[in-house]
Amino acid sequence: AQKVTQAQTExxxxxxxxxxxxCVYETRDTTYYLFWYKQPPSGELVFLIRRNSFDEQNExxxxxxxxxxxxxxxxxxxxxxxQVVDSAVYFCALSEAGAGSYQxxxxxxxxxxxxx
Amino acid sequence: xxxxxxxxxxxVQPVGSPLSLECTVEGTSNPNLYWYRxxxxxxxxxxxxxxxxxxxxxxxxxxxxxxxxxxRQFILSSKKLLLSDSGFYLCAWSxxxxxxxxxxxxxxxxxxx
Numbered sequence: 001a002q003k004v005t006q007a008q009t010e011x012x013x014x015x016x017x018x019x020x021x022x023c024v025y026e027t028r029d030t031t032y033y034l035f036w037y038k039q040p041p042s043g044e045l046v047f048l049i050r051r052n053s054f055d056e057q058n059e060x061x062x063x064x065x066x067x068x069x070x071x072x073x074x075x076x077x078x079x080x081x082x083q084v085v086d087s088a089v090y091f092c093a094l095s096e097a098g099a100g101s102y103q104x105x106x107x108x109x110x111x112x113x114x115x116x
Numbered sequence: 117x118x119x120x121x122x123x124x125x126x127x128v129q130p131v132g133s134p135l136s137l138e139c140t141v142e143g144t145s146n147p148n149l150y151w152y153r154x155x156x157x158x159x160x161x162x163x164x165x166x167x168x169x170x171x172x173x174x175x176x177x178x179x180x181x182x183x184x185x186x187x188r189q190f191i192l193s194s195k196k197l198l199l200s201d202s203g204f205y206l207c208a209w210s211x212x213x214x215x216x217x218x219x220x221x222x223x224x225x226x227x228x229x
Contacts, residue, residue: 037220043204045160045220091160104218108159 002027004094006107013082014115021077021110023092029053034068034075035093035104045091051075082114118143122207122221129228135180135194137224139207142188148215149190150208151182154223160206166190202228 003026013019025034036048049059051068059066063080079086089111093104122139129135141147151163162175164182172182179198183191190207207221 033217035217043223043225045206045208045223047217047219050217104160104162106160 002029002032002094002096002105004092004105004107006090006092006110008110009108010111010113012113012115015084016081018078018080019082019112019114021079021090021092021112023075023077023107025073025075025092025094027073027094027096029096031096033095035091035095036066036075036077037091037093037106039089039091039109041088048077079112082112084114084116087112087114118209118219120207120209120219120221122205122224124224125222126225127227129197129226131199131228132196135192135197135201135226137192137205137207137226139190139192139221140188141190141209144188144209144211146187146212147209148212149184149188150210150218151190151192152206152208152220154204154206155202164192197228199228202226 005024007022011019032053034051038046038048049066056068056070065078067076075092089109091109092107095104119142148165148167150165152160153163154160163180164172164174166172166184169184169187172184180192180194192205203226205224205226208218210218
């Protein structure tokens with residue numbers, strides 16, 4: 001069975017600091033997808049990124065970057081020069097490809113607080 | 117562009133009362149639809165998903181039910197709420213061509229008292 005672990009329950013950083021959110025996953029499939037979602041205080045889940053298991057190239061989008069390491073089954077998320085608006089709960093999720101795989105398995109989330 | 121809306125945004129219901137949460141998707145046809153629940157201090161849990169009108173799959177046994185009366189409408193119901201039903205309910209959708217990428221609605225906060 002698939003599993004996603006976000007060991008950091010809560011993180012606090014001072015504005016402009018860099019912060020990395022850890023995500024470790026478990027799956028038996030060779031084809032799978034990894035995601036990060038942001039949940040601001042308003043509650044909605046905002047899709048940030050989707051990576052497939054065959055693409056280990058790291059990705060950067062503005063202040064956000066993602067480090068996918070299959071060897072350690074990790075998909076870490078780094079925010080550079082954090083801002084107060086980054087304060088939210090961040091979820092890592094895993095989806096296995098194949099028939100009937102319509103669901104995401106979520107980690108329990110990491111609450112990030114950016115202090116001005 | 118596609119949008120997803122669910123309502124009501126918040127509600128407080130007494131134990132034993134019925135529940136109806138509604139979700140609609142615009143800008144796409146024949147989507148896969150989902151209901152997730154996020155209990156306090158916990159992660160997200162898939163409750164139901166639907167690949168078409170009248171087709172509902174349940175992931176977790178509970179006193180909740182789901183229905184899909186129209187292509188882009190998904191309803192979460194209960195005949196009698198329990199205290200343990202309190203939580204944040206999220207409707208979501210994905211396209212048939214990209215079932216692995218799911219987009220979420222604004223969510224509904226349910227407090228059962």
